[in-house]
Amino acid sequence: ARARLTASFETVNGHFKKLFKSLFSGGTAELILTDSEDPLEAGLDILARPPGKKPQTLSLLSGGEQALTAMALIFAVFLTNPAPICVLDEVDAPLDDSNVERFCDLLDEMIKTTKTRFVVITHNPITMARMHRLFGVTMAEQGVSQLVSVDLETAKQYQAA
Amino acid sequence: ARARLTASFETVNGHFKKLFKSLFSGGTAELILTDSEDPLEAGLDILARPPGKKPQTLSLLSGGEQALTAMALIFAVFLTNPAPICVLDEVDAPLDDSNVERFCDLLDEMIKTTKTRFVVITHNPITMARMHRLFGVTMAEQGVSQLVSVDLETAKQYQAA
Amino acid sequence: MQFTKLRLLGFKSFVEPSDFVIEPGLTGVVGPNGCGKSNLVEALRWVMGESSYKAMRASGMDDVIFSGTNNRPARNNAEVSLTLDNSDRTAPAAFNDDDTIEISRRIEREAGSVYRINGREVRQRDIHILFADASSGARSPALVRQGQIGEIINAKPESRRRILEEAA
Amino acid sequence: MQFTKLRLLGFKSFVEPSDFVIEPGLTGVVGPNGCGKSNLVEALRWVMGESSYKAMRASGMDDVIFSGTNNRPARNNAEVSLTLDNSDRTAPAAFNDDDTIEISRRIEREAGSVYRINGREVRQRDIHILFADASSGARSPALVRQGQIGEIINAKPESRRRILEEAA
Ligand SMILES: Nc1ncnc2c1ncn2[C@@H]1O[C@H](COP(=O)(O)OP(=O)(O)OP(=O)(O)O)[C@@H](O)[C@H]1O
Ligand SMILES: Nc1ncnc2c1ncn2[C@@H]1O[C@H](COP(=O)(O)OP(=O)(O)OP(=O)(O)O)[C@@H](O)[C@H]1O
Ligand SMILES: [Mg+2]
Numbered sequence: 001a002r003a004r005l006t007a008s009f010e011t012v013n014g015h016f017k018k019l020f021k022s023l024f025s026g027g028t029a030e031l032i033l034t035d036s037e038d039p040l041e042a043g044l045d046i047l048a049r050p051p052g053k054k055p056q057t058l059s060l061l062s063g064g065e066q067a068l069t070a071m072a073l074i075f076a077v078f079l080t081n082p083a084p085i086c087v088l089d090e091v092d093a094p095l096d097d098s099n100v101e102r103f104c105d106l107l108d109e110m111i112k113t114t115k116t117r118f119v120v121i122t123h124n125p126i127t128m129a130r131m132h133r134l135f136g137v138t139m140a141e142q143g144v145s146q147l148v149s150v151d152l153e154t155a156k157q158y159q160a161a
Numbered sequence: 162a163r164a165r166l167t168a169s170f171e172t173v174n175g176h177f178k179k180l181f182k183s184l185f186s187g188g189t190a191e192l193i194l195t196d197s198e199d200p201l202e203a204g205l206d207i208l209a210r211p212p213g214k215k216p217q218t219l220s221l222l223s224g225g226e227q228a229l230t231a232m233a234l235i236f237a238v239f240l241t242n243p244a245p246i247c248v249l250d251e252v253d254a255p256l257d258d259s260n261v262e263r264f265c266d267l268l269d270e271m272i273k274t275t276k277t278r279f280v281v282i283t284h285n286p287i288t289m290a291r292m293h294r295l296f297g298v299t300m301a302e303q304g305v306s307q308l309v310s311v312d313l314e315t316a317k318q319y320q321a322a
Numbered sequence: 323m324q325f326t327k328l329r330l331l332g333f334k335s336f337v338e339p340s341d342f343v344i345e346p347g348l349t350g351v352v353g354p355n356g357c358g359k360s361n362l363v364e365a366l367r368w369v370m371g372e373s374s375y376k377a378m379r380a381s382g383m384d385d386v387i388f389s390g391t392n393n394r395p396a397r398n399n400a401e402v403s404l405t406l407d408n409s410d411r412t413a414p415a416a417f418n419d420d421d422t423i424e425i426s427r428r429i430e431r432e433a434g435s436v437y438r439i440n441g442r443e444v445r446q447r448d449i450h451i452l453f454a455d456a457s458s459g460a461r462s463p464a465l466v467r468q469g470q471i472g473e474i475i476n477a478k479p480e481s482r483r484r485i486l487e488e489a490a
Numbered sequence: 491m492q493f494t495k496l497r498l499l500g501f502k503s504f505v506e507p508s509d510f511v512i513e514p515g516l517t518g519v520v521g522p523n524g525c526g527k528s529n530l531v532e533a534l535r536w537v538m539g540e541s542s543y544k545a546m547r548a549s550g551m552d553d554v555i556f557s558g559t560n561n562r563p564a565r566n567n568a569e570v571s572l573t574l575d576n577s578d579r580t581a582p583a584a585f586n587d588d589d590t591i592e593i594s595r596r597i598e599r600e601a602g603s604v605y606r607i608n609g610r611e612v613r614q615r616d617i618h619i620l621f622a623d624a625s626s627g628a629r630s631p632a633l634v635r636q637g638q639i640g641e642i643i644n645a646k647p648e649s650r651r652r653i654l655e656e657a658a
């Protein structure tokens with residue numbers, strides 16, 4: 001188990017470094033196993049340095065920067081051991097438009113290299129426009145949810161319900 | 162102190178009921194002092210019922226519904242004892258477009274009835290368009306923040322930086 | 323194994339039977355605040371064997387059963403079923419004979435849940451084993467709750483390591 | 491009392507002197523991710539006497555001092571000052587002689603903070619008293635941190651009561 005964890009740590013770290021650079025268009029990041037001789041007891045530390053900035057504790061990163069860093073880590077795990085499904089509930093909420101585009105670019109890359117199916121819940125019109133298909137959830141009758149398949153125009157109207 | 166707390170509770174509760182109805186275009190809500198004979202030891206419970214739904218525990222409300230309910234409470238406190246300044250850091254992130262409009266309507270109402278000055282941090286173009294003035298924060302030099310006053314067009318470009 | 327369909331009946335605000343088809347690529351889910359999008363994600367987590375009612379944002383597991391509206395009475399049970407495509411025969415041995423695997427969970431008010439795989443009643447442990455082998459499950463880091471994307475960053479290093487174990 | 495201006499020098503990413511004018515009505519603040527918008531809010535909380543470094547998202551209070559970039563060295567001090575319009579003479583007696591009140595806080599690396607009101611050095615307690623009377627301060631519910639609007643709803647009833655006390 002120890003050897004497997006160390007091997008997968010190396011692979012995840014490799015993917016994480018690459019994904020961070022592509023999400024931030026630069027900068028560096030890495031994963032560090034801390035505190036213990038035994039990888040099974042260790043903690044996982046993240047060192048993230050957005051482009052042009054000094055490395056700082058993670059908590060000093062902004063809301064948007066933390067969301068992108070977390071995404072890079074989740075997707076690094078996928079590339080190492082692809083999950084059959086990934087559900088992202090409004091992860092684009094803290095992102096500005098250019099980071100939303102980068103996030104969608106990353107999703108496109110993920111579907112090229114893994115078989116993971118993605119379900120992305122969003123209010124953001126940019127993300128909506130980049131989905132392969134859209135489901136709308138409505139409450140035509142108050143308090144009762146209904147699922148319908150929708151096109152992009154209808155989806156934008158939901159947003160402005 | 163006890164009498165003051167009870168009196169202010171009644172006033173806040175009155176404002177909260179009205180603000181909830183206007184944010185949700187219906188439904189009912191109220192504040193309840195719980196658990197104790199002594200108001201100074203009691204807890205504050207919130208009963209919120211969006212239009213057409215049964216009253217439920219707060220945690221079952223959606224992300225957007227929780228944000229609106231919290232807003233109604235904060236502004237109810239303002240109307241009771243206006244604070245000189247209010248800063249809202251991306252509180253519109255979980256809201257759909259129609260709720261963003263209602264949130265801005267509420268802000269307009271607050272400045273008519275109190276002297277509170279509002280600082281609203283946002284990525285949402287609808288909210289930007291309803292501000293009286295806009296400041297942009299940029300990092301023309303990476304890692305160095307600079308404050309500039311901007312017009313709406315420039316602000317929208319920042320968003321798409 | 324691939325996830326192909328989620329069917330809800332009486333689960334939270336999905337009182338009417340609802341089919342959510344999951345196809346390859348990117349499926350977007352949109353709708354106004356409070357319409358039921360996050361409830362859909364919780365239905366998926368629940369059918370995969372979630373045992374904590376807190377993960378359902380509830381104060382008791384019965385809170386996942388439709389509690390009624392102004393015009394409809396509350397229900398006393400709820401059921402979610404998940405259909406998996408097993409044509410690549412990667413399921414654990416006990417369930418690997420079939421092309422499709424249907425997992426269902428049904429809850430009765432004050433009587434708890436019953437799980438079934440292809441109609442046969444199984445224990446919660448069997449569900450956990452099935453999904454653990456498939457790098458998924460109710461606690462998978464691939465199911466990101468609303469507002470929780472920052473949680474991974476703000477978590478303690480020990481709890482972050484759990485994510486690595488998923489990759490192993 | 492009204493808040494009219496916030497001035498930052500060396501506070502987090504605001505290494506150059508920056509003036510943030512606060513006028514009546516609605517002032518929007520916009521900009522890309524990571525540019526410093528939330529740092530601005532923390533500067534306001536900090537000058538009003540915030541004593542916890544966790545509220546500054548920091549691992550020590552010195553983290554609020556500009557830590558340098560690829561092209562600039564770190565600084566060893568930071569200062570934030572807040573200008574209040576007191577023409578309505580509502581400040582506590584000790585500070586009520588002037589039309590404007592300027593509160594400043596300056597921190598030196600490894601040497602702690604010094605507060606001043608209109609140039610005179612004061613204790614942190616004096617700052618807290620000044621703002622408590624004005625229904626504001628570092629812990630005011632009117633300063634809503636990013637991602638924290640739901641916190642009020644998910645908090646325990648006892649900690650929610652604190653909000654009522656602000657109103658009293
Ligand atoms: N057992 C239940 N019976 C009926 N309705 C329920 C039940 N549990 C939750 N709900 C309703 O579901 C709604 C919340 O749905 P959900 O959190 O999925 O919304 P959402 O679409 O994610 O919204 P947002 O965009 O604001 O995040 C609440 O209004 C709540 O009243
Ligand atoms: N002491 C410091 N010295 C220099 N830079 C700092 C310091 N502390 C924090 N920062 C930088 O400030 C940035 C975060 O700024 P902030 O959180 O205000 O962003 P934001 O504009 O709110 O972004 P978002 O829209 O993503 O919320 C980080 O990138 C961090 O590197
Ligand atoms: Mg939701």
Ligand SMILES: [Mg+2]
Pocket residue numbers: 062063064250527528529636
């Ligand atoms: Mg921010």
